[in-house]
Amino acid sequence: MLVKMIAALSALVAFALALFWLPQPPTLGPQTTGDPALAAQVRRAAGTDGYQSLSVALIEHGRIRFAGLGAADGTRAADQRTPYELGSIAKVMTGMLLADLAEEGLSPDTPVRDLLPRAGLSATATLVELASHRSGLPRLRTTPQAIAGALLSTYTGGDPYGGAGPEVVLADAAAVRVGERGKVAYSNLGMALLGIALAEHSHTTYADLLRTRVLVPLGMTSTKALTPQDGLPPGHATGRAENGMAVDPWRAHGHAAAGVGVWSTAEDVAKLLHAVITRTAPGTDAANPRWSQNERQRVGYGWFTTQYGTGPSPGTTAGPADSPHTRASTGPPGAAWSS
Template structure:
């Protein structure tokens, strides 16, 4: 009787904890601001599951309309003045800095080595090649620290770049081996290097160079590239993952030219889009498509231009740990769009639909991903079957299997596409593990520690999931 009561209590405790930790994908609430018609249109175009807040600008007929949907932090409504982390939308701004400097005597064909003579770069790339992702530099230098940060970030919410500064970027650029020059291959490292080279040439910081060359002339007073000690902008949005986990801001100021630590508002980015579209912005020539990436897409200095049927859209998007962004325009129609979100769900499709385009490539989650994460959630089922059939041989084995099931359940919680798969699936999976915990309590007294002398591998199978659970940020998630 005592064992049965212990089993029930154990199962209820596990299930209660699961309910507390269940994934809670953000959803846009009823809050709106700005243009009511545009807010309704965005609400119809956007799948609300997976978004917490959206700040949108639509430019047409020479004017800008703004709308906010949802909240900045679960409480405060979003509007066009709410600062968002914009990520790689900084890249076309860096391209504009280059184009503006080119109008004042700097040749885009200048080798980057000429501006950074003390950095031993393996790539003989030019400024133009860096700005157009044709330098041969890899996307990033994949160091153990960066790989670990990227793997853990979805579970801890931490900045995977760990606040990397200019010295880190220059060291990475010197350490990597360059690939094929002339071929368009997206490179965060290359764009970050370009920003540092242009700042060095101008004897200033990248943040000050961007401000003087692009932001100040356009009146973009709410756009900032943060330094390591700078406070976040007042009233800023809070970034979240699609499972509801709060994400730390990315403070990698060394990568500012590529999007690290850059914040802006829909109102400011609308000024940028409108001025580039009308050729009145400093360095607006950066948006001119110069090189082909494929049969549909060309690239200028930071800006991409993609054909959708008869339409050509000039654009860039951005994504950080808890934010996504999209800025684009159709020069032929004079229509532009800005979409900023404080979750990591892409917003490209929302922006394209506002431009009258149904995006051809499906942005929904792969069915395989949904199936795999569902299987992860129900990983405790095998333990239930083994226990019910009296196939669990010893305490070491049942503990090891339980830890692995818990680890997979945790991975599913943080990586699963819970905007596409109902979170109740995860809760049912946690319920299965709860049943397994109850059965384990019933069986526990009759089980030996191990059927035979435990091998080293047996202890590794026990220690590995325990270590992974610990390092995956369980404490942070709680």
């Protein structure tokens, strides 16, 4: 009997220790920086569950306000200069690169195979089809290695892209089955391929092309597409999954044009958005909604625009921010600034 009691007690203690050491879901801490009123507004809207930190920029009537909430790395308060992985916001900048290069003579109707003749691409999509998610390419890589990596990352918190470079993207794009062209279907692979093609056309890397064409002109000094040689930006926010498990940053520079391995701050993103609103950014024309996905959503070059009011539909000669009845988005329609 004593042995059974000891065994039961040991099991109970082990269970309690396991609960203690298991990662806990992230919760937004009490730390607050920047505009107190904006921080309070964000906290009421977002709640506290599921977030470790938030860094917010609000552009309203030409004025930019910032607020930071929670701890960027578990201890240090977040603010507008805290670097985060940018995710799919990078896609709008890739679209802007195409629009900017088009002003210098590159035709958006150029087949991507013309810029990457040695890649063996089966896709006959044009640059503009890649930029507007109408290329027929799938959303993600579909090789067995890619699928296995994505599944494994769910349990380990590792990089699901495995640090893939441009050569891997080209091989994936050459191997996938191409679907219906002309129909809007969100594709990270297509946007990554577009970035590689634009860099090849410009005889440089995507990181340098983005820096010289968009970041430097807009003074976005805290934004960078990381190369394999780059360390993470100082003071960066750390990532956690919904269950609280620590997750690795994604370092697949081949997918930078789709948002992998690009870091920025709320301060820099505000510069980008303000320049698009005022139509002073390079390649601002990318934000013009051109093709319809459904009755409410339209897409330009990397930008999705959602009509949510009763006003007129967005035109093709004004950016999405010019209409009070539209919202610009970089991800799937209806999710502003999503990955």
